[in-house]
């Protein structure tokens with residue numbers, strides 16, 4: 001398959017290029033950047049020195065779609081509104097990493113992100129979470145890749161909600177992220193003296209990913225539980241370049257005599273999913289998921305601990321925001337949509353120690 005990457009000078013676009021350059025069934029034809037058009041990709045992404053001589057081009061949608069099968073959009077929110085209709089008209093598949101087409105409800109979209117220029121495409125887009133929507137992804141023309149915090153929260157909660165093990169409220173997700181989550185454009189908050197050594201609460205309430213977490217998980221609840229379902233999400237910036245760790249506090253419906261139903265739910269979810277690992281060990285330093293053990297890979301690790309003093313269950317999940325939280329998941333969707341094995345080009349092991 002021939003592919004283009006729009007927004008290739010950014011962090012998610014660079015990670016897409018890394019994965020697609022190594023993908024045995026993909027050829028990257030165009031990588032765009034307005035600011036760097038004409039310059040070699042390795043000038044911005046030095047990991048491609050000696051790997052690719054491709055040069056950035058301008059994001060002209062006619063040109064990027066002309067000779068390819070799939071276009072990846074790795075551009076900021078609101079940018080895909082203008083690109084998607086023109087691209088779909090040419091017959092290419094579009095895999096969008098932004099939030100522009102993730103939500104079904106235009107009201108929810110506009111509450112969190114502002115006006116939507118093409119709400120008529122919201123229903124047509126498929127939420128690109130392979131573990132939940134593989135069938136729909138197979139035939140989709142427009143795939144909206146989930147957000148990084150949202151993915152971590154959804155993978156944590158799906159096993160217990162779909163097995164009716166926890167109360168639908170309260171559900172508290174406390175998520176921590178590295179600096180690449182904020183993109184490549186420097187801001188006062190990302191300036192090194194301000195960003196280094198932080199454990200900073202940056203969005204304690206009203207985080208945009210709350211909407212997609214609730215949308216993705218609602219159908220997994222029993223009908224009589226759905227009205228009460230609510231997710232409370234908070235985000236922190238931590239002193240790391242990559243990685244997300246979400247700590248999720250939920251409450252069991254009934255006191256369990258043993259943890260077997262919990263083990264069963266997490267094992268069943270991870271068993272047939274190549275990139276979801278259930279991590280809960282009795283020994284060693286890494287008994288539970290830890291971003292240090294997944295960086296560079298498409299894994300999301302999930303695990304739990306039951307509070308012996310109450311009905312609280314604490315679930316943790318770790319993923320690399322640029323891989324399973326963005327580009328890796330996008331390539332997994334690409335594989336499914338193009339009929340390749342889901343893991344094609346995604347078999348790189350995590351780097352350890354990091």
Ligand SMILES: NC(=O)c1ccc[n+]([C@@H]2O[C@H](COP(=O)([O-])OP(=O)(O)OC[C@H]3O[C@@H](n4cnc5c(N)ncnc54)[C@H](OP(=O)(O)O)[C@@H]3O)[C@@H](O)[C@H]2O)c1
Pocket residue numbers: 006007008009010011012013032033034035036059073074075076077079097098099146147148180181182183184185321322325326
């Ligand atoms: N970073 C993450 O961890 C992460 C995780 C999940 C999802 N995402 C999503 O992925 C998308 C990209 O994120 P990122 O962190 O890679 O952002 P980024 O580092 O800021 O990169 C954005 C890219 O888009 C290009 N761009 C910006 N405005 C454009 C426009 N109007 N038209 C065409 N190209 C434009 C930029 O290059 P030029 O300005 O030179 O054109 C750059 O290549 C975002 O929607 C983000 O929410 C990111």
